[in-house]
Amino acid sequence: MNMINLLLFPVIIPFFTAILLLFFKEQVRVQRVLTVIGLSAGIVSALALVSKVKQDGIQSLTLGSWPAPFGITMVSDMLSALLVTTTLIITLLIAIYSFSSIGVERERYFYYSAMLFMITGVNGAFTTGDIFNMFVFFEVLLIASYLLIVLGGEKRQLRESIKYILVNVISSAFFVITIAYLYSVVGTLNMADIGEKIASIGQPPILSVIGVLMMLVFGIKAGIFPLYFWMPGSYAAPPVPVLALFGALLTKVGVYAIMRIDTLFFVSDLAFTHTILLVLALLTIVAGCIGALAYFDLKQIIIYNILIAIGVILFGVAQMNEPGMQGAIFYLLHDMLIKGALFLLIGIIIFVTGTSNLREMGGLIKTHPTLGWMYLIAAFGLAGIPPLSGFAGKLLIIEGGFTQGHLFGTIIILASSLVVLLSVIRIFLYAFWGEPRPLKTTDRSVYRRMMVPAVLLVALSVVYGVGTEWIYPYVSDAARVLLDPDSYITAVLKE
């Protein structure tokens, strides 16, 4: 069987499932079953894609059999295959979590459709090899996320959606303008072709300007300093499963785009573009640390931890050496898993206590021990305690930083781990230890059903940490393509 279309499956399977779901507006049970089937099929195809890329190298497909720079090319290298797989797994678990937490009213108004359209956009953005097509996939995921953030129509949701949408409309306009500039300079939209053309003209100053504009566009999506101002408010407004989806996936698309653009296009003037990236990454970490310590609100603490993780990943990318890049990829995948897990766990804490204010909770360990220990494991994983998932990535990023001689920045990364640990342990101390507070009576069976996906996600992150040796060859493949853009260009243009 000829499987050249395999790399499209993780994009089109969620897409067709989402369309199918539109026909079952009132049958919530059918919707749930179809969502699980669609996402499981997506995971199977994504795993097949990972093993295919591992075996045969970069997969590329130009739609409609046009020769490479003229049609839209979809490219799956190891990085995008891994990200697509992680995205689908996390979405499946969050969908299962939603069954018992989002409420039938929201489910009846196209909640799962929006979720799957968003995944179509996310996976498409990870897989595309065309810069304008990337803009279109960004819009697909953004428009689905607009629906998810406002669905329910509470007062606070409406207020924060307005801000979220305005920020994204402006950043999309910037994206269009940047593509227009780029098109007028290089005259092509295929990313591999752009990479080759930029390498041949040696990055004149106008391209450095375009590089900074790109960083502005994707920085708004990813929430880097000083463009993160929209994130804490907007992410805290929607219900927890939506927050988990956004926190685990949306900002990471921006991070992926920065990784791709800064390793494929703007590699001729590293001293300029990558120094900017380095400084912004460190400032993002500092801003995230301040926010993570400042709040007594469960959601806000974890949201500011997203910022810290984005800073750490981009610091690894800015090193442009092998350990730094491998570390960034390790940490990116880890962070998607662990943020998903943490948001689901704090969602359960909020469900049990009925508040997200740390000062109003205590003593949960006596009534909900599993929740407590799972949260502790996830918290240690986030901070990067050795056998768990955050360790390998941060170790490699630190190695990359020292190799490149960025002593001061690397120390900030190490110090930020302590702040991360302090911020999440504070939640553990306040919520689980201390005097038990009276809880509102909640349904134990709903609690148990919510625990299943959360525990699975924590277990997955533990396996990811323990199985570093087993995952390493995949990550090292991914990093090799990023550090050697010629292999990407050759695979697409087939010279």
Next chain:
Amino acid sequence: MELLMAIVAGLLFTAAIYLILSRSLIKVVLGTGLLSHGAHLFILTMGGLGGSAPPVLADGAGDFADPLPQALILTAIVISFGVTAFILVLAYRTYAVHETDDLSLMKGNDEHD
């Protein structure tokens, strides 16, 4: 011609930024409309304004306008049209629920600091 178009796009961006920074929600939405007009005009300009014939295959025409920016604009227009329709409805709902269209009155920060 490109210079003139660049100046016009610049004026559109200026007006858009001014409107987006205003307090009234509906002015902000108008600002996003001008912003996308500016962006679309900008793609057309940066694609080059050369070519005397429209990009339709016809007898005798040799000097076509670049068809690619036109396709990009068409895509961008429908996307911004969808988003604008969504924002307008959202603005209407927000006005109904919050009973104000003044963005500075929609602060209401998070309860736990």
